Amino acid sequence: MSTETLEQTEEIVVKKTAEPLLSKRRKKFITDPLNEDNPITVQVLGICSALAVTVKMEPTLIMSIAVVFVIVFSNLIISLIRNLVPNRVRIIVQLAVIATLVTLVSEVLKAYNYEMYKVLGAFVGLIITNCIVMGRLEAFAMGNKPYDSILDGIGSGFGYAWIILTVAFFRELFGSGSVFDFKVFEAIGLASFPTNGLMVDSIGAFVVLGVLIWVQRAKTGYVEHN
């Protein structure tokens, strides 16, 4: 009897072919958060940092890299230890993993890019409270394999990154008349182009973000239900 069961399991193992590295199902992990399930514009998470760091492109880019790094690696780590994590303290474990990674990022920034550390210092620390990271850990990494979790992290990270980079692009362009500190309007001979002080303030981020959400929802037809 015992040999029979052994054969059966072997059969199943043989039948199950390896899923391609980027199968249709896996591609969706990356593409969904970029548009239809975007963490900022659709799930409306992580708004706080989207408003705070997007005055200029350069800090925004650093912030995006930091968030992608934290979200990918915390997803990976949590997914690796998901079967070991005691259910009752899982939120604390997730928080500890995120906080460790964020502290690492912050320390590295302080050592090798002090200029950016001065600009972003407080906000990098606040990645810990960025609901996107926590949300992905709880909703995805706790129940999925490491590789899928990495893909999910990349998707959500870049979903966050492209939105804040777009917001920063318009805020810096109209608020400071530059992109990556390159004076655009002076370069094309419009030195007298008036910059808009509103764009430098958080209000500018609200406006740009609102327009982005509007454009996106007009295209995807997404409607919020009560």
Next chain:
Amino acid sequence: MQQSNAYIIIFTAVMTVIVGGLLSLTSQGLAPAQKKSIELDTKTQILSSVMDRDQLSKMKPDEILSMYNSRIKSLVVDINGKEVEKNDKGGPMVAEEVSILKNYKKDPAQRQYPVFKFMNEADPNKVDAYILPLYGAGLWNAIWGYVAIESDLNTIAGASFDHTGETPGLGARITSPEIQNRYVGKKILDGSGNVVSVNMVKGEGNSGLTEHQVDGMSGATITGRGVNDMLEAYLNHYQSYFATVKNGATAKL
């Protein structure tokens, strides 16, 4: 799956040890690099009060540090203009390590006042400018900076300001060269040698400014007032030092 309490406690304990160990290792490992970047930041700011910022930003970190070492001589004085040679721990005093913030919280008479002397390139014993650190309060939070006074102890050679949380686009403009260059060439003393400082006036685009006034920042009157108070306070604190310099007390000072 419901784990036992013992498992949870062991799990969290192990996690704490791993996480704590990792973080302290990183902190220790990165400490020298961090110290260097903070040092570079301070020295760049000191130099930027007397040098062209564009030129500074093109220089490599090592070039800035060697430039600083060759051109800046620093010392620390007390409120009476006497040099302080020992730090609080009894070791030799290093002006770059004096925390302006910590001293700001003390009574002006108890403070240590660092002076950074910008030496002449050709004659290393001649002082081109005296660079003084400043600290004060803006509208929302702390503001600080450096002001460079020429060797006549009256004319401002340059200034650099920084801040924690002034309004972007309004008060935060104190960090821009546009604002800081307004101070160049202004005088801090009146005809009879009393400190009148340099005041940023209200509003922008003012005409008929005296040599003790600079144009204001539109929409940032309170930040401007903070800069005025800071500048005036520190210029007064350094007057006894300047008096000893003027009397030619020692070549060392």
